[in-house]
Amino acid sequence: MLSFDELAREFPEQIWIEISEEDEENALPNEGDYSNDAARLNAYLNSLCLNLLLAWFQEEEEGVQPLPFPKRNELPSVWEFVNGTAIDFGKARFVIIPSDGIDTDEFIIPGEWVDIPSWRGNYYLAVQVNCEDGWLRVLGYATHKQIKNEGEYDEVNRSYVLEREDLVEDLNVIFLMQDLDENELDNNVEALEALPTLSSTEVTDLVENLSQDSIYFPRLEVEYFTWFKALLGNAGWREQLYQLRLGNINWKPKSNLENIPVLSSFEYYEQTKFKLVDNLTRLKSFSQKLNLNKSIELIDRVLNNLQTQSFSIAVVGEFNRGKSTFINALLGQEILPSDVLPTTAAINRVIFGLTPSVKVVFKDGLETEVPIQGLKQYVTKLTVESEKKAISIQEVIIQHNIEYCRNNIEIFDTPGLNDEANMAEVTFSILPQVDAAIMVISAQSPFSQSEKDFLENKLLSSDLGRVIFIVNGLDYFSRSDADRIINYTKNKITDFILERAEEQYTKDSSEYHNFIKKIGKPKVFGISALKALKAKQTNQLNLLAQSRFSIFEKALEEFLTLDRAAILLQVPINRIIASATEILKTINLEESAVKMEQSKFLQNYDIGVVELEGIRNRKKEEMNLINQATENVKYRVQPLIYQLPIILKQAAETAIEETPIEKGEVRSKNILQENFSHAVTNAIQKVSRQFSEKIQTETKQGIDREVERLKDFVTSVDRSLNYIEMEFVDIEFNAEKKTTSDAQAITPALAAFTGLGGIWSGYRLVGVKGAAVGAGASVGTFIGTGILAGLFGITVGFPLVLATGIASIFAGDWLAKSVFTKEMERNFRANFKEAITKEIDKRLREKHLEQEISNLISEPFAALQQTLNQEVEALLDNTQNKLAQLRGDRERGVVLSEAKQRELEEIKAETLQILDNAQRLSQEILQIMNS
Numbered sequence: 054m055l056s057f058d059e060l061a062r063e064f065p066e067q068i069w070i071e072i073s074e075e076d077e078e079n080a081l082p083n084e085g086d087y088s089n090d091a092a093r094l095n096a097y098l099n100s101l102c103l104n105l106l107l108a109w110f111q112e113e114e115e116g117v118q119p120l121p122f123p124k125r126n127e128l129p130s131v132w133e134f135v136n137g138t139a140i141d142f143g144k145a146r147f148v149i150i151p152s153d154g155i156d157t158d159e160f161i162i163p164g165e166w167v168d169i170p171s172w173r174g175n176y177y178l179a180v181q182v183n184c185e186d187g188w189l190r191v192l193g194y195a196t197h198k199q200i201k202n203e204g205e206y207d208e209v210n211r212s213y214v215l216e217r218e219d220l221v222e223d224l225n226v227i228f229l230m231q232d233l234d235e236n237e238l239d240n241n242v243e244a245l246e247a248l249p250t251l252s253s254t255e256v257t258d259l260v261e262n263l264s265q266d267s268i269y270f271p272r273l274e275v276e277y278f279t280w281f282k283a284l285l286g287n288a289g290w291r292e293q294l295y296q297l298r299l300g301n302i303n304w305k306p307k308s309n310l311e312n313i314p315v316l317s318s319f320e321y322y323e324q325t326k327f328k329l330v331d332n333l334t335r336l337k338s339f340s341q342k343l344n345l346n347k348s349i350e351l352i353d354r355v356l357n358n359l360q361t362q363s364f365s366i367a368v369v370g371e372f373n374r375g376k377s378t379f380i381n382a383l384l385g386q387e388i389l390p391s392d393v394l395p396t397t398a399a400i401n402r403v404i405f406g407l408t409p410s411v412k413v414v415f416k417d418g419l420e421t422e423v424p425i426q427g428l429k430q431y432v433t434k435l436t437v438e439s440e441k442k443a444i445s446i447q448e449v450i451i452q453h454n455i456e457y458c459r460n461n462i463e464i465f466d467t468p469g470l471n472d473e474a475n476m477a478e479v480t481f482s483i484l485p486q487v488d489a490a491i492m493v494i495s496a497q498s499p500f501s502q503s504e505k506d507f508l509e510n511k512l513l514s515s516d517l518g519r520v521i522f523i524v525n526g527l528d529y530f531s532r533s534d535a536d537r538i539i540n541y542t543k544n545k546i547t548d549f550i551l552e553r554a555e556e557q558y559t560k561d562s563s564e565y566h567n568f569i570k571k572i573g574k575p576k577v578f579g580i581s582a583l584k585a586l587k588a589k590q591t592n593q594l595n596l597l598a599q600s601r602f603s604i605f606e607k608a609l610e611e612f613l614t615l616d617r618a619a620i621l622l623q624v625p626i627n628r629i630i631a632s633a634t635e636i637l638k639t640i641n642l643e644e645s646a647v648k649m650e651q652s653k654f655l656q657n658y659d660i661g662v663v664e665l666e667g668i669r670n671r672k673k674e675e676m677n678l679i680n681q682a683t684e685n686v687k688y689r690v691q692p693l694i695y696q697l698p699i700i701l702k703q704a705a706e707t708a709i710e711e712t713p714i715e716k717g718e719v720r721s722k723n724i725l726q727e728n729f730s731h732a733v734t735n736a737i738q739k740v741s742r743q744f745s746e747k748i749q750t751e752t753k754q755g756i757d758r759e760v761e762r763l764k765d766f767v768t769s770v771d772r773s774l775n776y777i778e779m780e781f782v783d784i785e786f787n788a789e790k791k792t793t794s795d796a797q798a799i800t801p802a803l804a805a806f807t808g809l810g811g812i813w814s815g816y817r818l819v820g821v822k823g824a825a826v827g828a829g830a831s832v833g834t835f836i837g838t839g840i841l842a843g844l845f846g847i848t849v850g851f852p853l854v855l856a857t858g859i860a861s862i863f864a865g866d867w868l869a870k871s872v873f874t875k876e877m878e879r880n881f882r883a884n885f886k887e888a889i890t891k892e893i894d895k896r897l898r899e900k901h902l903e904q905e906i907s908n909l910i911s912e913p914f915a916a917l918q919q920t921l922n923q924e925v926e927a928l929l930d931n932t933q934n935k936l937a938q939l940r941g942d943r944e945r946g947v948v949l950s951e952a953k954q955r956e957l958e959e960i961k962a963e964t965l966q967i968l969d970n971a972q973r974l975s976q977e978i979l980q981i982m983n984s
């Protein structure tokens with residue numbers, strides 16, 4: 054028997070790694086982590102390989118962080134079922150398949166690692182583990198493409214098999230990683246068929262079945278392996294099945310499981326997106342073949358939007374609450390500077406990037422790259438120099454290869470709020486563009502007055518539905534005290550919300566109850582960010598448990614994906630339904646028309662042209678009606694705009710009158726000024742918030758009425774196009790066609806008919822879930838930027854324009870100059886009032902409020918018009934072109950060749966399947982949104 058050194062010398066190209074006793078011990082699975090011995094052994098081998106190869110990768114290429122896939126805490130739920138682990142390194146994924154056999158002639162790769170789109174790798178490493186002699190070696194590698202093309206598929210083992218001699222021994226490719234470009238990597242992978250989307254009943258059945266521990270190897274015993282792969286590829290379902298097998302959770306009776314929130318994980322969201330992109334791309338190529346040019350544009354737009362979609366989260370709160378530490382904990386690495394003194398002084402945006410880098414974007418538009426260690430010198434106010442730099446910065450973009458941001462998530466770290474006013478403005482400025490805000494408050498002083506003000510004036514005026522509260526610093530307290538603090542905070546916030554609702558609606562009115570129901574309970578989580586960070590850095594699971602961080606992370610994922618992702622996916626789904634329907638209609642038309650007699654065809658052709666012209670005219674009318682509706686809303690808000698100066702001044706005056714002047718204060722200009730400014734700012738903010746909410750409500754109601762009215766138009770477009778189609782289809786020799794299932798598929802439900810239907814349903818969903826405090830609706834708030842943007846392709850920002858304009862009244866030093874001349878102190882209140890009144894008038898004049906509001910109202914209506922126009926034009930154009938083409942073909946005596954007919958049949962079959970899937974997914978999402 055050769056020694057390790059001798060072996061390594063004999064095969065110098067291979068990687069040889071010695072296994073120490075400590076390595077062995079670290080790889081031992083925890084008691085109770087697996088349901089049987091086979092899984093335990095599997096976990097042991099995989100864990101051993103993973104740890105040693107992670108270290109090896111790290112050593113080989115400094116500066117590139119190798120990351121296990123899936124995340125560490127998810128590994129057991131994989132190893133319970135299947136052999137293999139992956140390492141993401143640089144741009145590529147390496148799938149490691151260990152084997153402890155002596156026979157290494159064959160490389161056996163479980164199908165899961167090859168066929169689950171979110172799992173598949175670029176390179177597959179065959180690793181032989183020899184526990185007895187204490188070494189492992191990498192025998193060589195194969196690419197995904199190679200496995201798909203050259204591998205033999207073994208049905209029994211559900212694995213791909215390659216000969217040992219087909220593997221490349223030399224692993225130099227890994228060192229060349231930095232030089233590999235995307236194309237080379239793409240060349241390594243074969244395109245995959247998307248896995249089926251399982252319905253909740255299918256998932257329930259599978260999970261229930263496979264959770265029994267009498268099933269020793271679920272992957273081999275399950276009937277449909279593709280279903281199993283779809284199940285395993287979804288982290289949520291996999292975890293559920295895994296926990297059930299361990300007996301950690303009880304099986305819920307079926308009836309409760311009808312609504313499994315399938316969209317509660319980033320992974321599923323990404324996977325679904327992947328599949329939709331795939332479907333849309335297929336439909337696009339069909340549309341090209343059928344000359345449906347207008348549809349192609351519409352599909353392209355959705356595809357582009359899908360690719361750039363991300364979730365953004367802003368972390369806000371007062372200084373020193375642990376915001377930066379909290380983000381570091383999310384990322385699992387100490388990236389953002391933190392300190393006991395006020396620290397963060399600029400907006401930091403953390404995004405995913407394979408090569409870590411920091412880009413500083415200055416307010417004057419200049420940009421510069423700085424080393425990540427140098428961050429402290431730019432974004433903090435810890436030194437005079439760094440603070441000076443921070444002031445000139447627009448934002449700092451930190452790219453890092455952190456797992457968390459891989460799912461298209463960006464996180465903003467913001468300066469603490471109550472330290473300096475200009476810093477707070479910086480923070481406010483990003484609120485309208487984020488999907489969620491996480492407010493960090495301290496367990497030591499939960500929910501202070503200034504936190505309450507912030508919540509009232511900034512967060513709630515946008516949308517409470519997107520705020521999560523973090524009570525940080527639980528490690529200072531005992532477990533029971535920590536619980537009490539969290540409860541206390543929850544109650545405080547709830548009371549506060551109720552108070553606001555009462556202010557807005559009559560108590561016990563139906564609006565009031567509706568509102569409370571929509572808002573739900575505030576989401577409050579207690580954590581220790583510091584402990585969580587340490588736990589993640591040192592991989593200590595019990596410390597992580599103490600930090601209570603995982604509970605929060607799970608909730609965050611669910612929160613971001615459940616309704617937001619659902620709405621975001623609704624857009625491409627509706628596009629699919631609309632485009633697929635059109636494709637089917639076109640094919641039907643083509644197939645039927647060729648069989649028709651010439652005289653009959655021409656007659657129908659004329660009918661078609663007239664019908665299309667009719668729709669065009671009706672569309673013009675509808676456009677005019679939308680214009681009228683826009684003007685109507687503007688007319689309705691007119692009085693509000695006129696009253697605004699008066700109301701603002703009144704509010705300021707009342708505040709000035711009601712603010713007490715304590716004895717002795719008269720002598721201190723600064724204190725007086727500060728007290729009064731504060732009171733007036735609050736009063737003005739409150740009024741302007743109510744003002745913009747009223748305008749939003751008016752606009753939202755106006756749009757609502759339009760969408761409702763347009764339903765009738767959409768129905769008639771649908772009817773006209775069906776009529777045209779039926780004219781051609783409804784002929785004797787084609788009679789049987791009408792009764793086939795195709796006929797049903799091409800007459801889809803109204804809401805799904807055009808993209809407009811999509812807007813309609815998406816808009817409704819937004820209305821239900823996007824509960825803005827006070828307004829009961831939120832065109833132009835977060836929903837406006839995040840969701841309506843997706844639906845209408847626009848961004849609107851009502852509150853921002855108003856709030857920043859008015860809040861900045863106190864940013865200047867005009868007040869000090871005008872109020873505090875010598876004799877004015879005596880007449881303080883009167884002078885203060887006069888100065889404020891003048892300034893309000895001046896500001897409002899400068900702002901051209903009426904014009905600005907008019908523009909804001911027009912925007913969503915114009916977007917509605919644009920969408921309606923594009924969607925309807927696309928349908929009309931496509932139908933008209935098709936008819937003209939058919940007519941031309943006939944005149945030229947072109948016939949539908951057999952090959953062409955076969956191709957049409959194929960397109961039809963695939964389109965029907967895509968349509969069916971999209972409709973199922975749409976149903977599922979509706980279910981989630983309504984639950």
Ligand SMILES: Nc1nc2c(ncn2[C@@H]2O[C@H](COP(=O)(O)OP(=O)(O)OP(=O)(O)O)[C@@H](O)[C@H]2O)c(=O)[nH]1
Nearest residue numbers: 372373374375376377378391392395396397469582
């Ligand atoms: N004990 C304990 N200390 C914490 C915790 N989180 C943060 N800290 C400490 O609190 C101090 C402030 O943390 P930062 O993360 O800088 O706070 P911040 O909110 O970003 O502060 P600004 O950037 O100034 O707004 C640091 O010394 C942290 O180490 C926690 O959960 N427990």
Ligand SMILES: [Mg+2]
Nearest residue numbers: 376377396397
């Ligand atoms: Mg900070």
